[in-house]
Amino acid sequence: xxxxxxxxxxxxxxxxxxxxxxxxxxxxxxxxxxxxxxxxxxxxxxxxxxxxxxxxxxxxxxxxxxxxxxxxxxxxxxxxxxxxxxxxxxxxxxxxxxxxxxxxxxxxxxxxxxxxxxxxxxxxxxxxxxxxxxxxxxxxxxxxxxxxxxxxxxxxxxxxxxxxxxxxxxxxxxxxxxxxxxxxxxxxxxxxxxxxxxxxxxxxxxxxxxxxxxxxxxxxxxxxxxxxxxxxxxxxxxxxxxxxxxxxxxxxxxxxxxxxxxxxxxxxxxxxxxxxxxxxxxxxxxxxxxxxxxxxxxxxxxxxxxxxxxxxxxxxxxxxxxxxxxxxxxxxxxxxxxxxxxxxxxxxxxxxxxxxxxxx
Amino acid sequence: xxxxxxxxxxxxxxxxxxxxxxxxxxxxxxxxxxxxxxxxxxxxxxxxxxxxxxxxxxxxxxxxxxxxxxxxxxxxxxxxxxxxxxxxxxxxxxxxxxxxxxxxxxxxxxxxxxxxxxxxxxxxxxxxxxxxxxxxxxxxxxxxxxxxxxxxxxxxxxxxxxxxxxxxxxxxxxxxxxxxxxxxxxxxxxxxxxxxxxxxxxxxxxxxxxxxxxxxxxxxxxxxxxxxxxxxxxxxxxxxxxxxxxxxxxxxxxxxxxxxxxxxxxxxxxxxxxxxxxxxxxxxxxxxxxxxxxxxxxxxxxxxxxxxxxxxxxxxxxxxxxxxxxxxxxxxxxxxxxxxxxxxxxxxxxxxxxxxxxxxxxxxxxxxxxxxxxxxxxxxxxxxxxxxxxxxxxxxxxxxxxxxxxxxxxxxxxxxxxxxxxxxxxxxxxxxxxxxxxxxxxxxxxxxxxxxxxxxxxxxxxxxxxxxxxxxxxxxxxxxxxxxxxxxxxxxxxxxxxxxxxxxxxxxxxxxxxxxxxxxxxxxxxxxxxxxxxxxxxxxxxxxxxxxxxxxxxxx
Ligand SMILES: [Fe+2]
Ligand SMILES: [Fe+2]
Ligand SMILES: [Zn+2]
Numbered sequence: 001x002x003x004x005x006x007x008x009x010x011x012x013x014x015x016x017x018x019x020x021x022x023x024x025x026x027x028x029x030x031x032x033x034x035x036x037x038x039x040x041x042x043x044x045x046x047x048x049x050x051x052x053x054x055x056x057x058x059x060x061x062x063x064x065x066x067x068x069x070x071x072x073x074x075x076x077x078x079x080x081x082x083x084x085x086x087x088x089x090x091x092x093x094x095x096x097x098x099x100x101x102x103x104x105x106x107x108x109x110x111x112x113x114x115x116x117x118x119x120x121x122x123x124x125x126x127x128x129x130x131x132x133x134x135x136x137x138x139x140x141x142x143x144x145x146x147x148x149x150x151x152x153x154x155x156x157x158x159x160x161x162x163x164x165x166x167x168x169x170x171x172x173x174x175x176x177x178x179x180x181x182x183x184x185x186x187x188x189x190x191x192x193x194x195x196x197x198x199x200x201x202x203x204x205x206x207x208x209x210x211x212x213x214x215x216x217x218x219x220x221x222x223x224x225x226x227x228x229x230x231x232x233x234x235x236x237x238x239x240x241x242x243x244x245x246x247x248x249x250x251x252x253x254x255x256x257x258x259x260x261x262x263x264x265x266x267x268x269x270x271x272x273x274x275x276x277x278x279x280x281x282x283x284x285x286x287x288x289x290x291x292x293x294x295x296x297x298x299x300x301x302x303x304x305x306x307x308x309x310x311x312x313x314x315x316x317x318x319x320x321x322x323x324x325x326x327x328x329x330x331x332x333x334x335x336x337x338x339x340x341x342x343x344x345x346x347x348x349x350x351x352x353x354x355x356x357x358x359x360x
Numbered sequence: 361x362x363x364x365x366x367x368x369x370x371x372x373x374x375x376x377x378x379x380x381x382x383x384x385x386x387x388x389x390x391x392x393x394x395x396x397x398x399x400x401x402x403x404x405x406x407x408x409x410x411x412x413x414x415x416x417x418x419x420x421x422x423x424x425x426x427x428x429x430x431x432x433x434x435x436x437x438x439x440x441x442x443x444x445x446x447x448x449x450x451x452x453x454x455x456x457x458x459x460x461x462x463x464x465x466x467x468x469x470x471x472x473x474x475x476x477x478x479x480x481x482x483x484x485x486x487x488x489x490x491x492x493x494x495x496x497x498x499x500x501x502x503x504x505x506x507x508x509x510x511x512x513x514x515x516x517x518x519x520x521x522x523x524x525x526x527x528x529x530x531x532x533x534x535x536x537x538x539x540x541x542x543x544x545x546x547x548x549x550x551x552x553x554x555x556x557x558x559x560x561x562x563x564x565x566x567x568x569x570x571x572x573x574x575x576x577x578x579x580x581x582x583x584x585x586x587x588x589x590x591x592x593x594x595x596x597x598x599x600x601x602x603x604x605x606x607x608x609x610x611x612x613x614x615x616x617x618x619x620x621x622x623x624x625x626x627x628x629x630x631x632x633x634x635x636x637x638x639x640x641x642x643x644x645x646x647x648x649x650x651x652x653x654x655x656x657x658x659x660x661x662x663x664x665x666x667x668x669x670x671x672x673x674x675x676x677x678x679x680x681x682x683x684x685x686x687x688x689x690x691x692x693x694x695x696x697x698x699x700x701x702x703x704x705x706x707x708x709x710x711x712x713x714x715x716x717x718x719x720x721x722x723x724x725x726x727x728x729x730x731x732x733x734x735x736x737x738x739x740x741x742x743x744x745x746x747x748x749x750x751x752x753x754x755x756x757x758x759x760x761x762x763x764x765x766x767x768x769x770x771x772x773x774x775x776x777x778x779x780x781x782x783x784x785x786x787x788x789x790x791x792x793x794x795x796x797x798x799x800x801x802x803x804x805x806x807x808x809x810x811x812x813x814x815x816x817x818x819x820x821x822x823x824x825x826x827x828x829x830x831x832x833x834x835x836x837x838x839x840x841x842x843x844x845x846x847x848x849x850x851x852x853x854x855x856x857x858x859x860x861x862x863x864x865x866x867x868x869x870x871x872x873x874x875x876x877x878x879x880x881x882x883x884x885x886x887x888x889x890x891x892x893x894x895x896x897x898x899x900x901x902x903x904x905x906x907x908x909x910x911x912x913x914x915x916x
Contacts, residue, residue: 013454013517013582014446018868022520022854022861026513030527030851043510044503047526048465050539055530057837059830061540061779062547065815065823069830070547094500095507098430101423109420116373144388148479151492152400155476155546160469164499167472171496174489175419181384182420185376200387214394221395 030055034087041091049160051084075156076226077299079292083158085285088165089277097168101175104267108179112186115260121190128256129193131324133184136261137199138209139244140180143268145216146236147173149228156225165278166229172271183264208321211314212240218310230300231307233279234350237272238343239311240318245269247335248321255327280349287351297352304347308357315339381418386485401477401550402824405617408483408610417599422493426500429592433504436588437511445584446515451720451866453581454512456647458521458719460574460639461509462529463538465502470542471563471600472498474554478603481550483610490603497596508589517868520854520861521718528718531850533834534639534710537779541635544628548813548826551611552624559604561628565670566636567597573644573661580650612681619818625675626686627812630804633693634778637662641703642710646724651731659697659736667694689804696784696802704736704743705783711750712769715760715843715879717862718852723751745912752915754864756874761864763843763882768913773887773906774833777805785909790891790899797892797899835886844880 011017015026028038031046038046049071050056060069068074073083092100115121124132150170157163188194203209219231245265253262286296315336322332340358347354376384475495482488513522521528529535545558571594575587611617641658656664671690679685696702711721724732724747732739746767753761761767772781773788776798782788787802793810800806811817813827831837838846847853852861858875867873894902 012447013449013451014444015515015517015519017447017517020518020868020870021856021859021873022523023518023868025523025855026519027523028510028513028525029523030525040507044506047530048469048502048506050466050526050530055527057531058536058832058834060543060547061536061828061830061832062543063827063829064548065825065827067827067829070543093507094503095430095434097496098423098427098500101419102427105420105423113373141388141390147492148389148488151479151495152476154495155401155473163469163473167495167499170492171419174492175423177388178385178419181388182376182381182418185381185384189374189376196384200390204390210394217392217395220392221397223398223400 031084039087039091041093041096042087044093045088045160045164046084047160049163051159054084071156071158073158075158076224078224078226078286078296079289080158080286081289081291083162086159086161086165086282088161088168089281090165090168090274092164092168092274097171101171104175104179104270108183108264108267111260111263112183116186116190119190120258120260121187123257124191125256125258125326126193127324127326128253128258129187129191131321132187132258132261133194133196133198134202134206135199135208135321135324136180136249136265137184137196138202138206139212140177140184140199141203142212142216142236142241143173143180144177145220146232146241147171147177149216149219149222150232152220153225153228162282165275165282166225169229169232169275169278172268172275176268176271179264179267183261208318211310211317215240215307215310215314218307227303229279230283230303233272233275234283234300234346235304235307235311235343237276238339238346239308240314242269242272242342243315243336243339244318244321247330247332247339251330251335252325252327255329256325276346280346283350293351300347300350300352301354301356304352304354305357308343308354312357312360378416378418378421382416382486382489385418385489389485389488397480399480401480403481403550403552404820404822404824405549405551405611405620406614407481407551407607408614417493418489419493422496426497429595430500430504433588433592437508437585440584440588441515443584445582446517448582449516450581450583450649451517452649452722453578453583453647454516455518455521455720455722455866456643457509457512457583457586458525458528459532459534459717460643461505461512461522462525462532462718463535463639464570465505465509466529467538467542467545468498468502468505470545471558472496472502474545474558477546477550477554478607482607487603487606490599490606494596494600494603497600501593501596504589504593508585511585518720521720521852524718524851524861527851532718533713533716536832536834537635537639540631540779544631549620549624549822549824551607552620552627552825555604555607555611556621556624557628557631559600560608561625561632562636563597563604564601564674565629565666566632567594568665568669569636569640569644569658569661571597572665573640573658577644577648577650580652580655581648612678612683615682618681618683619820620822622684622686623812623817625678625683626689626804627808629675629686630689630693630802631778631808633666633689633696634775634780634801634805637693637697637702638706638778638780641697642707645703645732646707646721651727653731653734657735658703662697663694666690692802692804696787698736700784700787701736701739701742702784704732704739706780708743708746708769709772709781709783711864712762712771714862714864715762715847715860715874716850716852718850719861720863720866722864722866723747723754725751743912745915748915749912750864756872756878760843760874760879760882766913768910770910771887773799773891774835775799775801775805776828776832777801777808779832779834782906786907788903788906790903797888799888799891833886833888835884836889838884839886839889841884842880843882843884844876846884847876847879 154166319332475491479491513519571590575590578586749767782801790799
């Protein structure tokens with residue numbers, strides 16, 4: 001056969017049909033896996049966003065007008081000697097993300113459907129219905145604010161791993177804010193007393209929610225993407241979000257004859273466990289950075305102080321909500337102490353001390 | 361059970377209507393009063409805060425719908441393996457997937473990142489919800505494509521090139537062209553990049569060639585996996601096109617935006633053409649073994665999708681808003697494809713450069729010649745000899761085609777704007793920008809660099825506009841290097857430390873595969889460094905000479 005006929009000499013294009021140099025090189029070989037062998041998540045994620053310090057031979061080829069390249073380490077005050085070290089603990093890539101999100105969607109719609117079919121909303125305590133309408137209705141905006149903050153933040157990270165973890169965080173928050181919105185909308189189909197406009201009104205004007213709104217707007221307005229991610233998961237979630245979701249809704253609902261709302265809200269607790277694990281992993285790598293760890297820890301203390309003060313104020317302003325239900329099974333001071341301990345433990349896990357903010 | 365009655369109807373309860381649901385969800389946003397959101401990604405456009413064309417979708421229907429799509433994709437991949445797809449797949453095709461799939465996940469994830477930029481600017485929350493879904497979609501596209509690539513690596517006869525994929529993406533001259541595309545989505549003026557360049561042009565016009573033409577050709581080459589993945593990807597695009605159009609409509613009524621819109625439509629259209637047609641045209645026309653004369657050529661597909669569907673039904677109607685549409689550029693792009701052989705010249709260039717690729721390119725054969733001549737009359741006279749040379753020089757032991765002076769090929773200049781070389785020689789041009797000489801493939805690309813990516817446009821300050829940066833001429837990175845050392849530095853060497861990842865043939869046989877020793881002793885050089893070293897007068901002569909082009913020598 002002459003070369004010019006160019007006919008493929010091989011009968012099969014399948015792995016193993018011939019053995020030659022490189023025939024069995026069947027793993028992505030350009031990064032160091034975190035464990036003994038690369039996880040599927042790592043294969044899907046690592047190095048997809050390139051870096052001139054790794055393989056980007058020609059450097060970033062478009063810049064902003066001031067010369068800032070397409071991705072820039074200086075988009076956060078945090079410094080790292082190896083941005084590529086971080087791997088998301090939840091190992092999320094597209095398939096797992098959609099599986100988990102639609103499982104939650106399915107769980108919530110089952111709860112709502114079955115609850116409505118059995119007439120459960122009609123048995124809710126009347127005062128509780130108003131509380132849900134006004135205050136769960138207000139709270140959904142906080143979740144949305146975190147969703148849009150993280151949507152913004154996912155543009156800036158220096159690696160694909162960081163940006164994708166922030167992206168899925170955003171997806172979870174946005175879904176939950178919609179879950180609550182639509183849940184209240186569906187309750188309104190069955191019972192009197194759910195005013196779908198009330199929540200936004202309280203969010204914008206009720207003194208109970210102004211501290212929370214301020215804290216959220218401070219996250220939305222932060223220009224450092226890691227500050228946004230930090231303020232979301234390390235400060236606001238434990239001190240305000242969990243306080244309300246878990247310390248109020250989840251604890252109070254059953255005594256008001258409401259078995260539906262906790263199921264809807266519990267999804268956010270599950271989401272947060274994952275987002276928290278990712279965030280703690282990232283921030284502890286940065287806190288332990290051999291060169292920049294100390295400066296990073298100082299910065300974390302500073303961020304915690306800045307957003308922690310707002311969160312503490314938000315929590316205190318929210319206190320009157322605890323006296324609204326007719327049956328009072330949880331006390332603000334108890335649950336808030338619990339959440340402060342939670343925040344303390346999270347900070348300790350990362351490696352910085354937050355007593356000066358929390359014990360004030 | 362009476363007819364027409366079923367369990368679903370008995371137990372169905374009234375839910376919220378989709379329009380009520382979207383209205384409620386849209387009410388989640390508010391205007392901050394304690395802390396203002398910083399406009400971190402600037403734009404020179406003015407955006408009217410009037411929502412338009414709201415998306416009628418909420419996340420609780422979105423996620424299950426996407427999961428269902430995923431299930432079909434992964435089910436089909438399993439089925440392809442059970443059906444022994446790789447036994448009948450055409451290696452000529454799969455080899456090009458090493459390049460294509462090295463490039464595409466980064467543009468996808470860049471599209472996700474760009475949603476941050478338009479999300480902040482979105483006029484109205486419905487549109488922001490649309491952008492949020494698109495962000496998750498693009499995360500889907502990026503990782504589902506990484507998965508497909510891994511699957512090829514695990515199951516295709518020659519995994520070399522897939523195994524180094526993201527490293528190769530960072531180093532290869534061809535993948536940089538794709539990076540120009542992707543960085544264009546996320547860098548510079550937020551509307552220019554994330555709305556006009558990404559959505560109004562790339563997604564609306566060119567995803568058809570990317571995600572529909574490619575799958576059809578894949579299937580003709582025994583590859584059923586790529587169609588499954590990419591048609592699923594494409595099914596998300598209509599929502600993205602809708603998002604982009606809504607945002608466009610919120611800009612277009614303000615005459616203050618018209619000048620910038622005209623600039624950006626021109627830049628985006630031309631650059632999408634230059635990049636996408638070069639790459640996808642080559643994959644579809646040269647990566648295939650199917651030479652059915654009844655199938656549409658890339659040029660025919662282009663005419664249908666870009667000219668008829670996009671230009672005539674999407675772009676032209678914008679004129680009624682007072683926007684000047686660059687009809688000549690559409691005509692010029694068409695001429696480049698059908699008269700100036702843009703795709704063929706690109707394929708020729710990629711094959712000349714085979715030693716610095718990370719995939720294999722085999723020679724085109726008599727069967728291919730016939731099809732090309734049928735679809736592109738005159739093709740054989742211009743390219744027949746070249747491919748015969750290529751076939752001859754593909755044999756290990758020959759002087760590789762890149763450095764073989766016998767062929768008559770002259771290595772091209774690189775276009776500073778689209779990063780594709782200046783292949784249509786008569787269109788070659790150059791200019792001085794901020795005191796430095798640059799080369800371009802076309803007048804439009806010269807304009808893009810010098811006029812569009814600048815601090816002002818037609819007397820109007822454009823402080824948000826991006827700039828071209830980096831080491832844009834790939835050849836400069838290896839100027840003065842021995843070819844073998846460059847290949848080693850690129851990492852395009854197989855596990856044995858000597859056999860090249862790229863090969864100019866499809867022989868899966870060590871005896872026929874080229875090694876570093878077969879290519880050593882040739883020195884790479886940068887055409888631009890040489891061109892800049894000339895005096896002004898010498899440059900005029902050199903440019904005139906370049907525009908004359910070259911003739912491939914006959915081969916016996
Ligand atoms: Fe996409
Ligand atoms: Fe898209
Ligand atoms: Zn060009």
